[in-house]
Amino acid sequence: MSNISIIEGASDEAIAGWLARAIGEAIAEGGPTAIAVPGGSTPFPILERLASMPLEWSRITVWPTDDRIVPEDHPASNTGRIRALLGPVGAEVVTLTEMEQVPRFALVWLGMGEDGHVASLFPNTDPRPDDRDSIRRLTPDPLPPEAPFDRVTLTIPALLASDRLLLVIRGEAKRRVFEDALGGRGDLPVARLLAAATQPVVCFT
Numbered sequence: 194m195s196n197i198s199i200i201e202g203a204s205d206e207a208i209a210g211w212l213a214r215a216i217g218e219a220i221a222e223g224g225p226t227a228i229a230v231p232g233g234s235t236p237f238p239i240l241e242r243l244a245s246m247p248l249e250w251s252r253i254t255v256w257p258t259d260d261r262i263v264p265e266d267h268p269a270s271n272t273g274r275i276r277a278l279l280g281p282v283g284a285e286v287v288t289l290t291e292m293e294q295v296p297r298f299a300l301v302w303l304g305m306g307e308d309g310h311v312a313s314l315f316p317n318t319d320p321r322p323d324d325r326d327s328i329r330r331l332t333p334d335p336l337p338p339e340a341p342f343d344r345v346t347l348t349i350p351a352l353l354a355s356d357r358l359l360l361v362i363r364g365e366a367k368r369r370v371f372e373d374a375l376g377g378r379g380d381l382p383v384a385r386l387l388a389a390a391t392q393p394v395v396c397f398t
């Protein structure tokens with residue numbers, strides 16, 4: 194497991210500031226910069242603040258870590274919501290399909306569900322660090338009631354082909370799941386991901 198820093202009680206503004214610095218550093222190293230960002234509900238207030246920060250957005254390609262198989266104008270579409278915020282400032286936002294060639298990411302930002310899923314790697318899907326595919330289409334079981342759709346997702350090796358990992362874990366129940374994963378207890382997707390990570394990981398709670 195890699196070097197993990199936990200930053201407690203961070204505001205959305207503080208997390209957006211951290212992201213802007215990390216992305217700015219990656220851009221300064223030259224060339225196009227690919228990042229991956231989560232969906233769900235937690236990231237959007239942070240993304241709203243990030244979108245107003247002075248970054249060279251035209252040099253940034255944004256990949257959703259995962260999405261629900263719905264049209265982009267559906268309220269549950271992660272890609273649609275990310276594009277609505279970051280398209281207007283000049284970022285390229287990728288639509289995740291099994292046909293895409295996945296780059297190495299400067300930064301992968303992940304959320305986590307209370308069931309220990311990261312991206313759309315749900316416990317029933319047996320996500321593996323040695324998966325040969327970078328992107329998979331799958332069906333969560335049980336289907337989460339707030340987003341009961343088939344999914345498309347980056348796999349563990351695609352998420353770990355990154356220079357940094359960031360997690361934002363809010364709420365006591367998620368915190369307990371995360372602490373168990375860190376302590377090597379259980380075999381949930383988040384535990385598998387963290388066990389295989391070698392890059393620096395920052396977790397905001």
Ligand SMILES: O=C1O[C@H](COP(=O)(O)O)[C@@H](O)[C@H](O)[C@H]1O
Pocket residue numbers: 231232233234235236258259260261271303304305306307311312313340
């Ligand atoms: O369905 C999803 O859920 C997770 C967690 O979302 P949150 O709303 O509890 O923050 C998210 O990370 C993932 O990208 C999303 O598709």
